[in-house]
Amino acid sequence: MTRPTLLALGASLPVLLPVDALAQDADRHLLTGAEVVTMQGGWTEPQALDILIEDGRIAEIGPDLTAEGAEEIDLSGHVITPGLVDGHWHMWNTIARGMARSERGGFSQTMGPLAKVWTPEASALSVKLGMALAVNSGITWVNNWAHNTVSPAHADAEVAAMRDSGVRGRFSYGYPQAAGEGEMMDLADLRATAEDWESGRIGLGVSLRGPDRSEPEVWQTEITTARELGLPVTFHMGGSEDAAAQHNAQSLDEEGMLGEDIHVVHMTSAPRADLETLAESGSPLIISPWTEMQVGYGVPNPALMQAAGLDMAVSVDNTVLAGQINMFEVMRLTADLGDGFSQAQQSLTDATVFDWASRQGAASVQAPEGVGVLQIGGPADLIAVDTESLNTQPSGSMDFLLTHAADPEDVSFVMIGGEVHKQGGALTRVDMRALTREAAQMLDEIKAAAADG
Ligand SMILES: [Zn+2]
Known part of the structure; x- marks a missing residue:
């Protein structure tokens, strides 16, 4: 030997x-x-x-x-x-850690002006930093939820940075943060991207505003297009109480627009009936307990989600709110929220939550076989x-x-x-020290550009 x-x-x-x-x-x-x-x-x-x-x-x-x-x-x-498998992470803003509040106000008021002047270079650098944080935390598959796809160049930059990283995952092609509710995402570039897609470690999906954040004609057309292209779809839903009160799980169900390929994020404030509608249709649910609390959606009840029969995955969401990329803390909080709401020890077992962050999480978000x-x-x-x-x-x-x-x-x-x-x-x-310095400098440039705008 x-x-x-x-x-x-x-x-x-x-x-x-x-x-x-x-x-x-x-x-x-x-x-x-x-x-x-x-x-x-x-x-x-x-x-x-x-x-x-x-x-x-x-x-x-x-x-x-x-x-x-x-x-x-x-x-x-x-x-x-x-x-570990992360089901929902807006990697484009990784360099904006902590920019969830400023003298302008909370998350939307602070990030909105930055998102408008965000460059492809800033998106690429954010993905590079995010992938280093992912590996550091043991995440080897990530769904990059690109909800500031300002232009085709922004999409290309994120995809290139993902491929360069060597980490496995999905690029979920999105929309500009500034897009109006009646405005369609760039479906032409989505089609072109799908047609030219090279297989490898990075798959392609679509992230949408969905029924909570866009008009019916928009989300129906976008979902239909994604399905024609055979791409998995993800959107936020039922996070805040106002959003949950729309009961959009029912609207989606009526349109035949739920199922294994429709991956819903949050549902923090949604009633059990809406969770069950998702579960019965086969749509999985992805939660991000830390950021759901931080952004004021409320406190997720993972035990209720499990009881409703949902296929689950967990996620870090972003560094803007979360600060840390720490899947171990995400797992710990998920398990303990389950027990807290159930008022019973180990009602949501540690083994189950680890499954959500690995095997089950991968299956929920349709990661490739073996992930x-x-x-x-x-x-x-x-x-x-x-x-x-x-x-x-x-x-x-x-x-x-x-x-x-x-x-x-x-x-x-x-x-x-x-x-x-x-x-x-x-x-x-990764040369971590060089990367973090470059990231800090890039964020300063973006902030300066936003102030000028
Ligand atoms: Zn999100």
């Missing part, structure tokens, strides 16, 4: 790997020493298993594997799980969480550790499509 390189996890690595090292990365890896939660069929208890990765895919999962010529990565003291689970033939998108850190050792059970104890700093290792994105707790493909 030949194992040419033994990369100990704790070994210090250069922040930027040379190009030839990256090329070698994509080849064969043997992950050893860890416990593994595969999530095949739902939550699975951790088992001591090795994972062999070839050509970006999982070739073998089993105890004590050997693989001649493969690069061995020792992940002792870790749990390997599927990479959110570890299975032979599936993409090698996985993370290793330190189970012997200050945060995690000791922890009562693995599902508790993953949803309540661990933090992004405990994600030691991230692999996407067989390529290493984080190792020894450090991002391997």
Whole structure:
């Protein structure tokens, strides 16, 4: 047995790997020493298993594997799980962290003027920063909900930045923030984008204003067009009490415009009957508990959503409100809100919520086969969480550790499509300090342009 390189996890690595090292990365890896939660069929208890990765895919999962010529990565003291899945993230505004309030007022008053002067370069840089934050937090598949698609150039810039990142996900083509309720999104460019779409790690979808935020002719035409193009659709609905009072789940149902391809976000204030309408139609629900509270929608009740029979996914939404990109906090809050509303411990189990952030979440938002689970033939998108850190050792059970104890700093290792994105707790493909400085400078430029406008 030949194992040419033994990369100990704790070994210090250069922040930027040379190009030839990256090329070698994509080849064969043997992950050893860890416990593994595969999530095949739902939550699975951790088992001591090795994972062999070839050509970006999982070739073998089993105890004590050997693989001649493969690069061995020792992940002792870790749990390997599927990479986390984020169902709804407006990546275009990642550089605007904290700009949810200013002397102008709250979110809309502060972000509205910035959104109008937003450039393709700012969108691209935001996506780049967002993808670094995603990897840091263990997210390996993200639905980039592009709701400031000011022009085709903005869309192209976001797609290019997504592809450059090496992270897997979907670009959900959207509309300009300043679009009026009677104004159609750029359906011609959506069609052109769909026709020219190159397969790869990034899929294409559509994000709309939907019935809460656009006129019936607009949302009906937009949904019909997306369906003609075979693209999954997502929109916000039922967040605030005013929005929920419109009961647009019923309007959509009457039009035949719910189903597995229609992915609804929020429903924070919606009554159970409307949740059940979505569930019966097959439409999943994506929630973002932190930002739903921050923007004043109310407090989501994930236990009620589960009881209504919904297929669920969770999300970070954005940095503007949330500040952090921390899927562990999203999972913790989701689980604990369930128990709080139910007034019963573990009514919404930690295992269930981890499922929403991995296997079930991926299925809900129609991510490609194999995303959110570890299975032979599936993409090698996985993370290793330190189970012997200050945060995690000791922890009562693995599902508790993953949803309540661990933090992004405990994600030691991230692999996407067989390529290493984080190792020894450090991002391997991004010069973080240069990126954050560039982001701060870009935000200053946008703010100056908005002030001039
Ligand atoms: Zn949103």
